[in-house]
Amino acid sequence: MASSLSYVHVFRIVITVIMSHFGQLDARTSLNVLNFGAKPNGLVDSTKAFSDAWDNACGLEDSVIIYVPKGRYLVSRELRFEGESCRSRETTLRIDGTLIGPQNYRLLGKEENWFSFIGVHNITVLGGSFDAKGSTLWSCKAKGLNCPEGATTLRFMDSYNVRIKGILSLNSQLFHIAINRCRNIKIEDIRIIAPDDSPNTDGVHIQLSTDIEVRNASIKTGDDCISIGPGTKNLMVDGITCGPGHGISIGSLAKNLEEQGVKNVTVKKAVFVRTDNGLRIKSWPRHSNGFVERVRFLGARMVNVSYPILIDQNYCPGDSYCPSQESGIKINDVIYSGITGTSATTVAIKMDCSERFPCTGIRMQAINLSYYGKEAKTSCTNVSGKQLGLVLPNGCL
Numbered sequence: 001m002a003s004s005l006s007y008v009h010v011f012r013i014v015i016t017v018i019m020s021h022f023g024q025l026d027a028r029t030s031l032n033v034l035n036f037g038a039k040p041n042g043l044v045d046s047t048k049a050f051s052d053a054w055d056n057a058c059g060l061e062d063s064v065i066i067y068v069p070k071g072r073y074l075v076s077r078e079l080r081f082e083g084e085s086c087r088s089r090e091t092t093l094r095i096d097g098t099l100i101g102p103q104n105y106r107l108l109g110k111e112e113n114w115f116s117f118i119g120v121h122n123i124t125v126l127g128g129s130f131d132a133k134g135s136t137l138w139s140c141k142a143k144g145l146n147c148p149e150g151a152t153t154l155r156f157m158d159s160y161n162v163r164i165k166g167i168l169s170l171n172s173q174l175f176h177i178a179i180n181r182c183r184n185i186k187i188e189d190i191r192i193i194a195p196d197d198s199p200n201t202d203g204v205h206i207q208l209s210t211d212i213e214v215r216n217a218s219i220k221t222g223d224d225c226i227s228i229g230p231g232t233k234n235l236m237v238d239g240i241t242c243g244p245g246h247g248i249s250i251g252s253l254a255k256n257l258e259e260q261g262v263k264n265v266t267v268k269k270a271v272f273v274r275t276d277n278g279l280r281i282k283s284w285p286r287h288s289n290g291f292v293e294r295v296r297f298l299g300a301r302m303v304n305v306s307y308p309i310l311i312d313q314n315y316c317p318g319d320s321y322c323p324s325q326e327s328g329i330k331i332n333d334v335i336y337s338g339i340t341g342t343s344a345t346t347v348a349i350k351m352d353c354s355e356r357f358p359c360t361g362i363r364m365q366a367i368n369l370s371y372y373g374k375e376a377k378t379s380c381t382n383v384s385g386k387q388l389g390l391v392l393p394n395g396c397l
Contacts (some may be wrong), residue, residue: 023139030065031057033073039264039326040071042100047075058086068095068128076102078111078151083120083159091120095128095167105137109148109173113155124163124356138198149173150200154262160184170194175202178223182209191218194251196244198222203245208260217241224249225275230290231260238266243273247305251282252315253290253329261291268298274344278308282315285354288328295334302341308369309336311351311359311383326356333361334385341369348376349396358382367391 034040038049050073057064099115101108108114114132117123130153134221140147150173152181155179156162164187169176181366187204191194194201205218206212207229216239219225225242228235228250242248248270250262274276279297283290302308313329316322331353346367353359362385369376380396387397 007294028065029057029060029062030067032067032069034069038068038073039137040069040073040097042072042074043322044074045076046073047077047079050075050079054081057088057091058083060088062092063092065092065094068093068097068099069070071097073097073099074102075099075114076107078108078113078116080116080118082118083118083123084118085122090122090124092124092126092350094126098129098131101132101134101173103136105133105140105173106148107299108132109137109150111151114151114153114173115155117154117156117159119157120159120162121175123163124165125167127153127166128170129170130172131170132172134171134194134198134201134230137173141199152176152178154178155180156182156185158182159346162186163188165189167191168193170202171198172201175205176348177203178205179209180207182212184211185209186213186215187217188213188215189217192221194206194221196222202227203242205229206232206235208232212236213238215239219245221245227251228262228265229253230262232265233263235265237268237270239269240267241271241273243271243275243303245275247272247275247277247280249277249280249282250292250295253283253292254286254288254327255284257288259288259290261293262295264294266296266298267300268296270300271303272300272305272308272341273303274305276306277310278302278305279336279339280307280310280312281334282310282312283327283329284316284323285314286323286325290328291330291332293330293332293336296337297334297339299338300340302339302343302369304342306344307347307350308341308343309349309351309367311338311353313354327354328357329354329360330357334359335363336365336367338366343369343371343376344370346377347379348393349378349380351380351396353382355382358384360384362397363388364391365389369393
């Protein structure tokens with residue numbers, strides 16, 4: 001009898017715990033942007049409705065979902081989500097619809113960002129499409145007219161514990177996603193699309209940030225698929241398909257004399273399809289106290305890539321006023337392993353390093369790159385390290 005009572009007692013405790021758990025889930029507050037005046041017809045500006053929904057969420061202490069139902073929502077100017085005064089434990093911006101920019105590119109182009117997340121924490125941006133309609137601005141720039149610089153679609157600043165999952169970014173005026181001064185950011189299952197002639201439309205740009213993950217992304221754009229700026233540390237890039245675009249780039253660095261270094265970067269299981277570059281490190285030929293160290297490029301497939309492996313410390317694109325100094329960026333401890341496929345130029349491996357600060361600790365192994373079925377070549381200056389096993393083309397180290 002006592003044993004039976006004890007079982008009943010345990011059962012009641014388990015049921016109480018389960019009900020308490022689901023009660024917490026049920027207690028999560030859901031805010032529908034339609035209730036704040038958002039219109040899903042793509043015609044009426046919903047900027048204020050989204051802003052009001054965010055302000056309302058910040059005033060709650062619960063875990064909050066801001067829900068954007070299916071439909072098209074016009075957001076014609078910068079939308080700022082600021083977290084300094086937020087009381088909510090965690091916030092999810094769940095988007096089932098499409099957010100579209102205005103037809104007049106100057107309305108958005110004069111802004112620095114389209115969606116800004118400033119000082120937020122414990123936030124998830126889940127799903128949805130962001131269509132900035134950048135093509136009219138690119139046309140303006142192509143004609144050399146007096147055009148605004150353009151807006152980055154999604155920018156996170158001074159934020160931590162952020163997850164960006166399942167979004168689609170279309171035709172950003174400038175960068176698609178930018179991460180600045182952040183930590184513990186996870187970006188996964190995303191798609192980024194812009195034509196190969198769209199200027200400065202980097203897919204994901206990261207700088208002055210630590211503990212960042214970018215996983216399972218398809219990026220088609222007119223600039224770097226992923227650009228890694230100064231002050232980036234502990235970055236994992238895993239499962240990226242890139243093309244068109246300029247590849248995955250560390251840099252450009254040496255823009256300033258006082259510049260933070262790049263450290264602990266891993267790129268693995270990447271695919272590059274007809275990109276200008278594959279795995280690139282670039283710096284301006286200018287004095288700087290910056291550095292690049294502990295970089296791992298592991299397992300990449302190249303399909304007709306112009307420069308599959310590239311270190312360029314004399315970077316100066318299309319500028320007749322290039323600096324004439326030696327790059328001060330110190331590049332050390334970089335591993336290339338499991339890089340295969342085809343180069344679209346005869347030089348598949350190019351390392352143009354600084355004479356003052358040569359590239360050191362470069363290691364290559366399991367490299368097999370060819371040029372249209374023929375033997376490719378290497379071009380290397382001021383670089384030292386070693387190679388292990390098969391390395392084709394040979395001759396750098």
